[in-house]
Amino acid sequence: MIRSVVFITTIFLLAVTTLQAQQEPALVFSNLGKQAASDSAFMAQKEAYRRAKDKTAAALALRQMGRICYHLGHYPQALDYHLQAGTLFRETRQHMLLAENLNDIGTLYYYNRQPALARPQYDEALRIYRQQRNNAGLAVTYGKIGHLYEKQQLYDSAFYFQRMALGGYGQIADRGGMAKIFENLGSIHEDLEQYDSAQYYFGHALALNTDSLAKIEILNNLGDILRKTGSYREGLEQTRLAVALARETSEQYQLSSAYRDMAKGFHLLRQPDSAYQYLELSRFHLLDIYSTESGKQLALLQTMYDMEKKDREIENLRNTRKATVAIVILGLLLVALALLVISRQRLKIRNAELLHLREQEQMRSALEHREALEQNLKQELELRSKELSAHTLHIIRKNQLLEEVHNQLEQMVRDDKRDQKKQLKQLQLQINHNFNHDQHWDEFRGIFEQVHQSFFDRLKAYCDHLTANDLRLVALLKMNIGSGDIATLLNISQDSLRVVRYRLRKKLNLPQGESLTAFIQSI
Structure with missing residues (x-):
């Protein structure tokens, strides 16, 4: 009997460890329910993006596509869509939409394990909300910043921003927002092992909340607190309420989580059979969730692939047409350029011929002028020679005459x-x-x-x-x-x-x- 209990306990601990290791990615699917994203929803947003008549409509479609990818765990693709949407929101000066999109980008950076990049997005959203005096937006962003610090185990900062968020929700009397902040405060106290305070804030959150999914999460949290404080049976009662509400609302992930908590409770009560039974139920529902969501993800990925393939084909066709037009234009330009070059060469040759003729004419004129000048000089020289001879002869005759005289x-x-x-x-x-x-x-x-x-x-x-x-x-x-x-x-x-x-x-x-x-x- 003791060996059987030890064996079942060992199996239980291994299963719990495995489920806890899978818990973080499974959180992606916790809010799907009736809002479950599908390939048809993604295609609808893609079509809306294509038919968008202005940048704002295109940005809204991109943001919805990013959210669909986010809920299905495609974080890089989701981040790309949100960044594109943010660029369009900035260009169209849609400040409120930009702030909401910045909060989404901050969340994506957090899930991508880049908290240092998440905080600047939240800070910019805060600046916009302050400029627009939007208390609701401020409260939402304060809560996100507080959650970011909580995950980094910076609890003082987490408390500060969660209280800022609580004050903001209180100013606008937003009970749902206040309930969410009370739940966050309870989680911080639970991490600090301050279970009385955690139970106090979880109780307030449960009293204010009207959302079934949020109530299930709070009931599970209360069950955890009671188990951690040794109140195993009271904890099982809270978990049973969570199971009933999860069955009623068909929240498969929350139902799986509740069954796992019940397995923990029965294990602590030393009832291994019941613990094993609920652990198997938890595993069954979790596998069913993964199977369903894997199908959805595959369908979405196939849709995205087909759409991208079609987009590439369209783009290739456009590029081919553009390339054809570009080749034709280039050919015409080359022909025009060739004609221009030929024309310029002909003009250059003609000008060279004219210049050569002009130079020849100038040379001919210069030569004629030189010949005329030489002829004149020759004639003048001959004339001077004749004058010299005549002058000499005259002197001779004069002297001869004088001699005779x-x-x-x-x-x-x-x-x-x-x-x-x-x-x-x-x-x-x-x-x-x-x-x-x-x-x-x-x-x-x-x-x-x-x-x-x-x-x-x-x-x-x-x-x-x-x-x-x-x-x-x-x-x-x-x-x-x-x-x-x-x-x-x-x-x-x-x-x-x-x-x-x-x-x-x-x-x-x-x-x-x-x-x-x-x-x-x-x-």
């Missing part, structure tokens, strides 16, 4: 006509003076240098100590004038001319045998 006068002077001698002598002196006058030399040199440019400069670079008479002789030699004419022009004899040429050769350092005329022509 000089000779005649000399003959007259030899005569004995004393009365004419003095006048003739003066005339002879005047003629001699005319032979040596340089008045025409500057004019001659100017014309000479125009014909033979820079000749004297080159000559002086070779020999810089030549006299004016030397320069005259060199100029006449450069013009290829004969020795007789040179003697006449210089008004000297042939012998004197040979002496002058000899001195010039010495000044120019010409070697014996080199022609003076050839040398001067080479300069």
Whole structure:
């Protein structure tokens, strides 16, 4: 008999441990009941989202889709929908809806085990509710923050915010809200093992509550308190009330939880048969819940998959159409670009040809101008040469004439006509003076240098100590004038001319045998 009791007790403890390990995820389904989310509800919200005519309607549909996923335990997907809804609520400045959505996001972060991210969501919701002076929203958010601190075992902060919530519900006379806060306070006292206070707050919560599901939870909590304080039979009475109410309302999860509490009570009363029986009932209902909800989750997941697949197909079709249109537009743009490039190239070639023709024309004009200028210069040079030759010839003739006159006068002077001698002598002196006058030399040199440019400069670079008479002789030699004419022009004899040429050769350092005329022509 003792071995049997030990065996049943061991099985009971293992079962209780297993159920407690499963309790946290099972909480997701505790509030489904008549509000049970299904694939049809999700599809309805998805369709509402597609047909939404404004951002607010789309955000409401997204939030409902998030809540459905939350109640079925799909937290990441639920969080994504709520975040999308929050973005739209911000854009449309729907402050109250945004605050409610922030509370939902905070709860999701908590269930995702990210409490550090949950608190900022609640804080922003509080700021909005304060700005809008919404006491009900403040009370709800205070309660959520208190619950968050309770789960983190920060009980002082949990008490503070739960009392803030209680005060808020009291101001608006919300009995259901006050009942929920009393239940939360009872849970905190229970965690602190302050069972009298816990029983006090659970009692207040039960008295104020009108919601059947909440009453079942409170009755189960009261049963726990009584068991923990040693009042096993009184605890079983509270649990039996919870079982009856759960059967009446068809709350399967609460019924399973109540059966498990009854198994604990009978175990403590050392009635292993009854404990085992109720433990099996609890397991049966819990498995039934999981089976039902797993089917719902699978149906929802299949629906979500089908819808996402259809959305992807539609999006792919749209993308294909967009890609086709984009390709056509790109092709047209490329053709237009090619035509533009060809046009620009043709225009560039045409402009280059015109520029080339213009340059050729300019070069032709410049060449013609240069040829005309050279022709003018050539003509002018020829003219100057003719002038120089004419000038030289004129000088030669003048000197020849003067020489003849000089000779005649000399003959007259030899005569004995004393009365004419003095006048003739003066005339002879005047003629001699005319032979040596340089008045025409500057004019001659100017014309000479125009014909033979820079000749004297080159000559002086070779020999810089030549006299004016030397320069005259060199100029006449450069013009290829004969020795007789040179003697006449210089008004000297042939012998004197040979002496002058000899001195010039010495000044120019010409070697014996080199022609003076050839040398001067080479300069």
